[in-house]
Amino acid sequence: xxxxxxxxSTLAVHAGAAPDPTTGARATPIYQTTSFVFNDADHAAxxxxxxxxxxxxxxxxxxxxxxxxxxxxxxxxxxxxxxxASGHAAQMLAFHTIMTPGRxxxxxxxxYGGSINQFGHAFQxxxxxxxxxxxxxxxxxxxxxxxxxxxxxxxSLANPGGTFVDIQAVADVAHRRxxxxxxxxxxxxxxxxxxxxxxxxxxxHSLTKFLGGHGNSMGGVLVDGGTFDWSASGRYPMLxxxxxxxxxxxxxxxxxxxxxxxxxxxxxxxxxxxxxSPFNAFMILTGIETLPLRMxxxxxxxxxxxxxxxxxxxxxxxxxxxxxxxxxxxxxQQYSPNGAGSVFTIGLKGGYEAGKxxxxxxxxxxxxxxxxxTRSLVIHPASTTHRQLTSDQQVSAGAGPDxxxxxxxxxxxxxxxxxxxxxxxxx
Numbered sequence: 336x337x338x339x340x341x342x343x344s345t346l347a348v349h350a351g352a353a354p355d356p357t358t359g360a361r362a363t364p365i366y367q368t369t370s371f372v373f374n375d376a377d378h379a380a381x382x383x384x385x386x387x388x389x390x391x392x393x394x395x396x397x398x399x400x401x402x403x404x405x406x407x408x409x410x411x412x413x414x415x416x417x418x419x420a421s422g423h424a425a426q427m428l429a430f431h432t433i434m435t436p437g438r439x440x441x442x443x444x445x446x447y448g449g450s451i452n453q454f455g456h457a458f459q460x461x462x463x464x465x466x467x468x469x470x471x472x473x474x475x476x477x478x479x480x481x482x483x484x485x486x487x488x489x490x491s492l493a494n495p496g497g498t499f500v501d502i503q504a505v506a507d508v509a510h511r512r513x514x515x516x517x518x519x520x521x522x523x524x525x526x527x528x529x530x531x532x533x534x535x536x537x538x539x540h541s542l543t544k545f546l547g548g549h550g551n552s553m554g555g556v557l558v559d560g561g562t563f564d565w566s567a568s569g570r571y572p573m574l575x576x577x578x579x580x581x582x583x584x585x586x587x588x589x590x591x592x593x594x595x596x597x598x599x600x601x602x603x604x605x606x607x608x609x610x611x612s613p614f615n616a617f618m619i620l621t622g623i624e625t626l627p628l629r630m631x632x633x634x635x636x637x638x639x640x641x642x643x644x645x646x647x648x649x650x651x652x653x654x655x656x657x658x659x660x661x662x663x664x665x666x667x668q669q670y671s672p673n674g675a676g677s678v679f680t681i682g683l684k685g686g687y688e689a690g691k692x693x694x695x696x697x698x699x700x701x702x703x704x705x706x707x708x709t710r711s712l713v714i715h716p717a718s719t720t721h722r723q724l725t726s727d728q729q730v731s732a733g734a735g736p737d738x739x740x741x742x743x744x745x746x747x748x749x750x751x752x753x754x755x756x757x758x759x760x761x762x
Contacts, residue, residue, distance in 0.1 A: 370393065448716065515537060553611075
């Protein structure tokens with residue numbers, strides 16, 4: 336790129352990409368291949384031994400995927416990234432890189448329901464234990480830490496509640512205790528919040544959501560902030576001790592400030608295998624080009640919708656940090672001055688049945704289990720995404736019986752409000 340310090344919108348279009356050297360194609364090609372030819376036996380040996388960077392097999396890396404990784408790393412301000420099949424896959428590989436059986440991590444209670452399930456159930460099969468803390472109380476994280484704790488995990492903007500977390504305060508707790516802070520930045524996207532600038536060490540995204548933005552491709556990514564010393568404590572042997580599968584190579588010693596991303600690729604993705612397809616990587620790359628335009632429109636529309644709902648007599652409450660009277664507004668202004676995002680929750684008078692009826696009466700909104708689409712989306716979490724949780728867990732996660740989650744799209748805001756109005760009139 337011509338400029339030395341390109342802006343966010345320029346990075347969203349250009350980072351990681353260049354015209355194809357063989358054909359001159361301007362768009363990044365879809366390298367739809369399983370494997371790549373070696374120059375000779377020595378070249379192959381160098382690639383397999385991590386002595387040289389290059390393509391071996393699309394399960395491990397692919398040129399289309401590589402452009403996606405470089406672009407997301409640039410947007411987040413990280414040193415490197417690893418793109419995989421889904422957000423859940425990114426979380427699994429992040430923890431696989433730092434956890435060993437019998438260890439634990441501390442996570443915020445108010446997370447996406449799928450993450451609560453993954454942490455509380457699936458991770459137990461690896462011998463990893465989760466401990467829960469209130470995201471609004473950084474001291475609560477500190478109280479859960481012991482000698483077996485390996486990390487702290489939060490969302491920058493909580494799903495489904497739409498509340499911002501004081502990232503720096505939680506980061507201070509993590510670093511005082513010698514732990515990395517992992518932040519899921521899916522709901523905010525790097526356009527609204529860049530967690531690495533506020534003390535995070537690793538950033539996770541479901542690329543399926545706002546980064547891809549069109550509801551057509553699954554993907555996930557982890558971004559290495561390059562800030563954490565993986566060798567200081569001896570807690571992270573996959574990074575700080577010799578790896579027998581790579582002739583005694585010490586990954587942190589060899590790769591420095593992008594060692595975490597390398598370890599997640601060559602020790603996690605290589606063997607566990609949740610690879611992103613080249614086609615999905617291409618689709619998500621295309622979506623990222625319009626990320627700043629979409630996120631601003633999402634946020635502007637959501638703010639207008641939240642203000643309108645706030646005054647409706649069938650709405651009990653609106654939880655949107657972009658409203659000046661919202662208790663989370665100060666954190667939104669601190670961390671996300673461009674807007675409060677697309678996703679927020681409301682409570683309907685009439686509780687569970689009213690919530691379900693409202694969702695079923697909408698016509699422009701699509702009733703489905705996703706967020707971050709160009710289209711407006713809606714769901715009743717207690718009967719869907721958070722259904723597997725107990726009543727107390729639902730309430731703790733911001734998904735109580737009266738809660739409806741809106742993901743406001745980029746349509747004309749008058750049409751969005753008209754659809755909400757006609758459904759509310761039916762209740």
